[in-house]
Amino acid sequence: SSSSTAASSCQRLRHHLLPSEEPLALNRRLARLFTSQDGSDGGDTQKPFIAFVLGGPGSGKGTQCTKIASDFGFAHLSAGDLLRHEIASGSEKGELILDIIKEGRIVPSEITVELIRKAMETKNAKRVLIDGFPRCEENRIAFEKIVGTEPDIVIFFDCPEDEMVKRLLGRNQGRVDDNIETIKKRLKVFESLNLPVVDYYSSRGKVHKINATGTADEIFEAVRRLFSSLRL
Ligand SMILES: Nc1ncnc2c1ncn2[C@@H]1O[C@H](COP(=O)(O)OP(=O)(O)O)[C@@H](O)[C@H]1O
Numbered sequence: 001s002s003s004s005t006a007a008s009s010c011q012r013l014r015h016h017l018l019p020s021e022e023p024l025a026l027n028r029r030l031a032r033l034f035t036s037q038d039g040s041d042g043g044d045t046q047k048p049f050i051a052f053v054l055g056g057p058g059s060g061k062g063t064q065c066t067k068i069a070s071d072f073g074f075a076h077l078s079a080g081d082l083l084r085h086e087i088a089s090g091s092e093k094g095e096l097i098l099d100i101i102k103e104g105r106i107v108p109s110e111i112t113v114e115l116i117r118k119a120m121e122t123k124n125a126k127r128v129l130i131d132g133f134p135r136c137e138e139n140r141i142a143f144e145k146i147v148g149t150e151p152d153i154v155i156f157f158d159c160p161e162d163e164m165v166k167r168l169l170g171r172n173q174g175r176v177d178d179n180i181e182t183i184k185k186r187l188k189v190f191e192s193l194n195l196p197v198v199d200y201y202s203s204r205g206k207v208h209k210i211n212a213t214g215t216a217d218e219i220f221e222a223v224r225r226l227f228s229s230l231r232l
């Protein structure tokens, strides 16, 4: 929005301010008004509501995100899909990403965060699900630095390993990493690098743990309860 709009808003808002109010307090109040959650500014200046969606490989992140997106009006950004899209583009960066994904390892944060940042900018959505990210502390710190914000909530889908393995072996999407050797590596990487990120957000009171066993519909009942309880 242009500065003239801001200036006229400023004038319109003067009567909300006390005569004695300090300029700093005035700026703070204006900033708050312009970032209010009422949706009146079309999403341009407003910080989106961000949910990180975590869980082991095969825990059902993608499946549940599709449902959340359609029922609660979220944009769904899958870090894995963004990386696979880069592979499919045939770029040199894509070749590097493919080599890493085949090994079950984590792609350098600057690559993934840049893809997420661009996708967030393009979608310009008020509510965003970031699926499969951050996968490690390095991912988390790079996001905070480059995007300059933190998630509002973190969803963690808790699923036993044997169930995850069963689901991944039955996924049938032709993925280069859904074979038993790579799956074993991904599970190790999940435990050693991704669980610490969940612990970090737990200590900050942001994690909502959901039991990810049962049918997709049963799990979504718990997910629906959670999202219905949020002030979005
Ligand atoms: N609750 C569930 N029970 C059984 N299979 C499931 C369930 N949720 C998802 N799946 C299937 O398991 C596989 C992995 O699910 P997906 O949503 O891709 O998980 P993630 O994104 O966490 O790897 C997919 O083939 C999906 O259809």
Ligand SMILES: Nc1ccn([C@H]2C[C@H](O)[C@@H](COP(=O)(O)OP(=O)(O)O)O2)c(=O)n1
Binding pocket: 056, 057, 058, 061, 062, 079, 080, 081, 083, 101, 104, 105, 106, 107, 108, 112, 131, 132, 133, 134, 135, 139, 177, 186
């Ligand atoms: N933040 C991320 C997300 C995914 N990746 C890579 C490494 C992961 O094993 C693959 C696949 O991720 P994806 O989230 O699609 O996989 P799952 O849905 O958990 O089965 O992509 C990454 O390097 N960094």
Ligand SMILES: [Mg+2]
Binding pocket: 061, 062, 078, 080, 132
């Ligand atoms: Mg997925």
